[in-house]
Amino acid sequence: MKALLDWLDQRTGYRGIVRHSLYENIPGGARWRYIWGSTLVFTLTIQFITGLFLWMSYSPSSQTAWESVYYIQYQMSGGWMLRGIHHYTASVMNVLLVLHLMQVVIDGAYKAPREINFWFGLGLLQLVLGLSLTGYLLPWDQKGYWATKVATNIAAIVPVIGPAIQKLIIGGADYGHHTLTRFFALHAGVLPAAVIALLVWHIFLFRRHGITAKDPKRKPDEYFWPDQVLKDAVACLAVMATILFLVLRPWILGTGEELGAELGAPADPSETYSAARPEWYFLFLFEFLKYFPGGTEIWGAIVIPGLVMGVIFLMPIIGRWQLGHRFNVGLSFALLAGVGLLTYLATTQDKRDPAYQAAVKEAHRNAERVKLLARSPSGIPSAGAVTLLRHDPLTQGPKLFAKNCASCHRYDGHDGTGAKPTDEQTASDLKGFGDRAWLSGLLDPERISSTNYFGGTRFKDGKMARFVKRDVPKYSAEEKENLQKIIAALSAEAQLPAQREMDEREAERIKEGKHLIASEEIRCTECHKFYQEGDDPTAPDLTGYGSRAWLIEFIGNAAHARFYGERNDRMPAFGAKQMLDDQAIGLLADWLRGDWYEPSNKVE
Amino acid sequence: MQENRLPEMSARRGFFKKASAVVIGALAGIVPGLSALFVFLDPLRRKTNAGESVMVASLSALPEDGVPRKFSVVTSHTDAWTRNPDVPIGAVYLRRTGQKTVQAFNVVCPHAGCFVGYKVDRKSYHCPCHNSTFALDGRINDPKSPSPRGLDELPVEIRNEVEIWVKFQNFRAGHAEKIPVS
Numbered sequence: 001m002k003a004l005l006d007w008l009d010q011r012t013g014y015r016g017i018v019r020h021s022l023y024e025n026i027p028g029g030a031r032w033r034y035i036w037g038s039t040l041v042f043t044l045t046i047q048f049i050t051g052l053f054l055w056m057s058y059s060p061s062s063q064t065a066w067e068s069v070y071y072i073q074y075q076m077s078g079g080w081m082l083r084g085i086h087h088y089t090a091s092v093m094n095v096l097l098v099l100h101l102m103q104v105v106i107d108g109a110y111k112a113p114r115e116i117n118f119w120f121g122l123g124l125l126q127l128v129l130g131l132s133l134t135g136y137l138l139p140w141d142q143k144g145y146w147a148t149k150v151a152t153n154i155a156a157i158v159p160v161i162g163p164a165i166q167k168l169i170i171g172g173a174d175y176g177h178h179t180l181t182r183f184f185a186l187h188a189g190v191l192p193a194a195v196i197a198l199l200v201w202h203i204f205l206f207r208r209h210g211i212t213a214k215d216p217k218r219k220p221d222e223y224f225w226p227d228q229v230l231k232d233a234v235a236c237l238a239v240m241a242t243i244l245f246l247v248l249r250p251w252i253l254g255t256g257e258e259l260g261a262e263l264g265a266p267a268d269p270s271e272t273y274s275a276a277r278p279e280w281y282f283l284f285l286f287e288f289l290k291y292f293p294g295g296t297e298i299w300g301a302i303v304i305p306g307l308v309m310g311v312i313f314l315m316p317i318i319g320r321w322q323l324g325h326r327f328n329v330g331l332s333f334a335l336l337a338g339v340g341l342l343t344y345l346a347t348t349q350d351k352r353d354p355a356y357q358a359a360v361k362e363a364h365r366n367a368e369r370v371k372l373l374a375r376s377p378s379g380i381p382s383a384g385a386v387t388l389l390r391h392d393p394l395t396q397g398p399k400l401f402a403k404n405c406a407s408c409h410r411y412d413g414h415d416g417t418g419a420k421p422t423d424e425q426t427a428s429d430l431k432g433f434g435d436r437a438w439l440s441g442l443l444d445p446e447r448i449s450s451t452n453y454f455g456g457t458r459f460k461d462g463k464m465a466r467f468v469k470r471d472v473p474k475y476s477a478e479e480k481e482n483l484q485k486i487i488a489a490l491s492a493e494a495q496l497p498a499q500r501e502m503d504e505r506e507a508e509r510i511k512e513g514k515h516l517i518a519s520e521e522i523r524c525t526e527c528h529k530f531y532q533e534g535d536d537p538t539a540p541d542l543t544g545y546g547s548r549a550w551l552i553e554f555i556g557n558a559a560h561a562r563f564y565g566e567r568n569d570r571m572p573a574f575g576a577k578q579m580l581d582d583q584a585i586g587l588l589a590d591w592l593r594g595d596w597y598e599p600s601n602k603v604e
Numbered sequence: 605m606q607e608n609r610l611p612e613m614s615a616r617r618g619f620f621k622k623a624s625a626v627v628i629g630a631l632a633g634i635v636p637g638l639s640a641l642f643v644f645l646d647p648l649r650r651k652t653n654a655g656e657s658v659m660v661a662s663l664s665a666l667p668e669d670g671v672p673r674k675f676s677v678v679t680s681h682t683d684a685w686t687r688n689p690d691v692p693i694g695a696v697y698l699r700r701t702g703q704k705t706v707q708a709f710n711v712v713c714p715h716a717g718c719f720v721g722y723k724v725d726r727k728s729y730h731c732p733c734h735n736s737t738f739a740l741d742g743r744i745n746d747p748k749s750p751s752p753r754g755l756d757e758l759p760v761e762i763r764n765e766v767e768i769w770v771k772f773q774n775f776r777a778g779h780a781e782k783i784p785v786s
Contacts (some may be wrong), residue, residue: 004728042632042633046636047636049636049640050636050639050640052640053640053643053644054643056643056644057643063684064686067685067686068684068685069687070637071684071685072643075685076643076646077642077646078638078639078642078643078645079643079646081642082636082639082640082642082643085636085639086607086633089636104658185766195673220719225622225625226618226621226622226625227621227627228626229625230621230625232629232630233625233628234628236628236629236632237628237629237631237632238631239632240631240632240635240636243635244635248634353616374685378687379682379685379686379687380685380686380687382686382688383685444624534781545724
């Protein structure tokens, strides 16, 4: 064994390297205040390892970035843990960087001959911030997308060359494939390579100049190994424990959130996202920018942060004087307090802002929904997961309803999204349209002229309302039973997913009901058409009433002869007048019918 | 180096410190390493979704004289996260062996997995990579052929009189026996 090691040493000189690394003299012995650099090297190593393995499964393009991250997070064994560690280590690293910098400034470790190494450290700080910024975009979710847009738009306000810089960063005029390929190349190639180069030099210079011992020395000198290594190892373990706590926090605290890093809904340039915020360690810059009125952003975004970095850069020069060093330490604490204050202001403002809270809730809801759809049997199409939400009635229906319908109609008393519309309700409440409960209300003498049905419309005292209010109260027990059959039959026309089982179970009753609608006894077909019956319809066709096709045509043009014809009240012809396209009308129809993907529905 | 300047510590205390430093350091490093390893090994638990019967062509598309024709096998396929309802997952040669009987071969050469071509003039299959050749019925027709086995025949079923359904499957290259890729 020894012969073999000798052989190896003669050829590689490894013993010298090991001895040189481990037997570094530490004046005054090992101390806890020297751990920060080692913890940073440790976190950087974590990022290299986890990043490299994430890379193996990541695919940078606008149709695959979110999808591949989704796959890592939810389909690959241990993927959530790997991504969680990578995500939270980035946060921890930024904290450690500040601690390291503070320790260097307080101990005056930037003083001659260590100025250049201090500047290398500042360079490393910038690189790590760059890694944080570029990494935030890579999952291509709404949060990263909109937050990074802000960052790259700031680059564009630099005079003269700004727009060109922006184009170079995002790989063109718009966000797209090349934004991701460029950000990924920066994040996984350019910046890490620069970090390694600078870090090697940083450590080399640190070893060359030796540690800046803190006076008074409490102990005799020691070697780096094993005392300081042990302290560093304990610190690294504490860092790792912190990271693990952050990853497993929902489980440890029982908050019920998902483990690991968050993944929002896929980036969608057409979808508003009011919850856009940078990662917490950039929040102070975000908040700072609020105080600069239009046209002066450059001061808040570039000039002042640049000046502050400039002063920090000059600290080794300023620190040559006793007073200068005190100024540096004071400035560091002042800056830290300022950053803390701005971060505090940003978070408290958001906490008190109901609009922001609603946006966060909406973002969370969309994220959950898209993941549910991605898990569905139809899965993620090659066009990408962003289409899942765009084609989802449950997501789009309420928004379409609020925008197009809620100025007259209601959905369970609200505008579909849960908000109270400003306009008064002047048309029916369409929650459960076409189902048995809804039709029971329509055929109820007490309710047909209420605002939830015809109350706000010109049909308030129309033929239908008069018929229901005059004839129905006089019905015998048998006729009342027949009315129930009619309701069942008419409701079955809609083929609502929620009533599918009931419709199948009561097929016989529904058949009777259909005969009753067509018969002259109840007189539906005096005004309505129902299959072949009803020669001179003056009211909406009951054939396929409430079905997808019926609703699409109705929303398309309620004034069509098949529906209200000339008697149409105020219902706009959304399709015929091209106010909504076929897809939007289809989504509205599906949503009103409660026809969307739910995991419990996938029995077949 | 400057070893003489430094204080000696007791051997036992020194060993305890060294061992602790190594163990604690390893503990800190093992978590990211393990999670990386887990994700790295994830492909081992993935299975192919091939092996199901796919409608490949209609009988009328095959020449009566038994000359093979190449067809794509189009079916639903999940590529990691992407779900494709209809996408080619491979190709087969089909040839008539009778009025209502068809023989199917996977187009992939059993030697090293290249795409085998059919030479009309030589009435045989020829692999462009290492010159394996196969007779019309898929068997090796040249003893010098590098392929360890004949072309991989796939089970065929004629449904509704005219539909040719093939149970599509890939097999591991380089073995004398047919081992399905799972």
